[in-house]
Amino acid sequence: MGAEFPKILIVDDETTNIDVLVELLAEECKTVVAKTGDQALRRALVKPCPDLILLDIVLPDIDGFEVCRRLKERSETRDIPIIFITGKESEQDETRGLSVGAVDFIRKPFSPVVTLARIQTHLALQRQRHHLVALNELKNRFLAMAAHDLRNPLNSISGLSEILLTMPLDEQENRSFIQTIHDVAGQMLKLIHDLLDVSSIESGAFALEKRPTDLATLIGERVELMRIAAREKGVTIREECPSMAPVAADPDRLAQVVDNLVGNAVKFSPVGSEITVRCGRLHDRCFLQVVDQGPGIPDAERHRLFGEFQRLSTRPTAQEKSTGLGLSIVKRIVDAHHGEIVVANNADRGAIFTCFLPDGSHEIIPTRVRPALAEGKALRMLLIDDDPVLRLMYAKAFAEQGFEWVGEARDGREGLALYQALKPDVVICDIEMPVMDGLETLKALLAVDPNACVIILTSSVDQEKWTICLAHGARYTLRKDTPFPEIRRKVLEIWKEYQGRFA
Structure with a gap:
């Protein structure tokens, strides 16, 4: 259904009525006219099919009821909402019209305000139906x-x-x-x-948490992780990322952009080639650019590049797996930042992906310099989670210099007791737990110690839960599927920021 100009088929044998409706809808819709039932049946099948049909009951060949019945029998037209146009006020006509599939009635002579309101309402409902159908198809594709x-x-x-x-x-x-x-x-x-x-x-649950972000540093950290896979393929990654002022962005989402773009470049790069990753400022925008020496993007397939589940004819050079979702996610993240992504092919070989982001400097609130962790002092940590395997993994992951694993708790009540006894620096707390869930535990911890540094851990994608926890005093939210090196880095970063509040 066209978001800007929905298509409406007007079926009426009276020229005056047609002129009134066409003029009424001229600024908001594309209109098509039929003066007989037979014309209506044929023009309803012309692609794209109408988004809505205004159908007179009295027509010179077959009446509106029969036209409606036939349209509802065909798979191409059965879901098009049909509003009957009538000069009669007959309950019998209304009952018959609804029984053959009409959604509403408009009376003659037309009231412009009422007519437009009814049409807009049913167009809105049709848009929602299309959206639900698309979501259902997407869900089925996910499951498959x-x-x-x-x-x-x-x-x-x-x-x-x-x-x-x-x-x-x-x-x-x-x-x-x-x-x-x-x-x-x-x-x-x-x-x-x-x-x-x-x-x-x-589903609309996508939200950004913008904060001052050092783009060059973020790129450096993500590229360093990618170098392992690149080295295995004999591919070199070169950075051209000068130091620059922080930008207002969601660093976690931006990290996904870098991971997907550089990861794709590695997948499609042949042995001995080079990938270049750049960032900088251009006029009033920041940019991130990834250039590879792979096969490039076929011109005929470029329009499919950012769709879900899209796999192009070019194949990864080492048969790496691909979900066909990465670039779609990149596009949505860049769009959410009110940015733009541009794709081009190199003159000789390879593809160039450039993401432009608004400077966003005005959105940044100045912060104080944050002190580093005191030299020689290990960060004392407590984990509250009902999953024994996760507790075992985290205990091992944090058993290294700079961290001290002081305890583990299976639920919020046990975690609260351990916090009071052990006085850890940082608490990592799951959301979904028996006895006391993460939010209840967070509230209890902050009631005991208003300055407690609590990080919420979750496998949920329900950002409303994260937002509620942050509103109640959590310092940060971490996803359980975050790689261990990233989790360790994040915990130290959160602790340094927490220390900065008391500097």
Whole structure:
């Protein structure tokens, strides 16, 4: 359905009525006219089909009721809302009209205000129906993709873990199998992460948390993580990111943009090639640019580039897996920042992706310099989560220099008692827990210590929950599928910011 100019078919044999309706709708709709029932049936099938039909009951060949009945029998036209035009006030006509599929009636002579209001209402309802149909189709595609793309990696994990449990292996074989399980699980997490991101965007739950962001530093951190995959393919990543003033952006979402663009460049780059990542300012905008030496974007397929589940004819050079969602997510994130993404092919070879973002300097609130963690002092941490496997993983992940794992709790009540006894620096607390959920636990911790540094941990994509926790005093929210190095970095960053409040 056209968002700017919906198409309306007017069916009436009286020229005066047609002229009134065409003039009334001229500024908001594209109108098509039919003067007989037969013309109406043929013109309703002309693509694109009408978004709404205004149908007179009395016509010279077949009456409006029969036209409506036939339209409702055809798959191409059955969902088009039909409003009957009538000069009669007959309950019998109304009952018959509704029984054959009409949604409303407009009386002659026309009241412009009432007529326009009724038409706009049904066009709005039709737009909502189209949106719901699109969401349902997207959901079905999600389920189909998840079932298809998760089956093989799950089989791999199941088979390899069974071998590890039942067969004697040497140390090298053990490590190889564990590495494969780790890699396959990472692919699964990436797929689920992409699916959840697209789902939250489409459902309207997508929101940005803008704060001062050092674009050059962010790019450097993300590129460093990508260099491992690039080195394995014999690909070099070069950075041209001069120091620049912070921009107002959501750093986590911007990190997704960098990850997807650089990750795509690595996938499509041949051995011995180079990827260049640039950032800077151009006039009143900041830009992030990724240039590769791969096959480029076929001109005939460029219009599909940012759609969901799109896989182009060009293939990754090492047969890497792709969900077909990454660039769609990039586009939505850039759009949410009121930015623009531009794609071009290099004259010789490769593709150039450039994201332009508003400078946003006026949105940045100046902050004080934040002190570093005191030298030699380990950050004392407490985890509250009902998942024993996650507690085990986090205890191991944070068992390194700079962190001290002081305790674990299975629920909020136990966590509150441990907090009072151990006085940790940072609490990481799950949202979904028995006995006391994360929000209740957060409130209880801050009631005991108003200055408690609490980080909310969640696997949920429900940003309303995150917002509520932040409003009640949480310092930050972390997703459970965040890689461990990133979680450690984030925890230190949050702690430094927290310390800055008391500097």
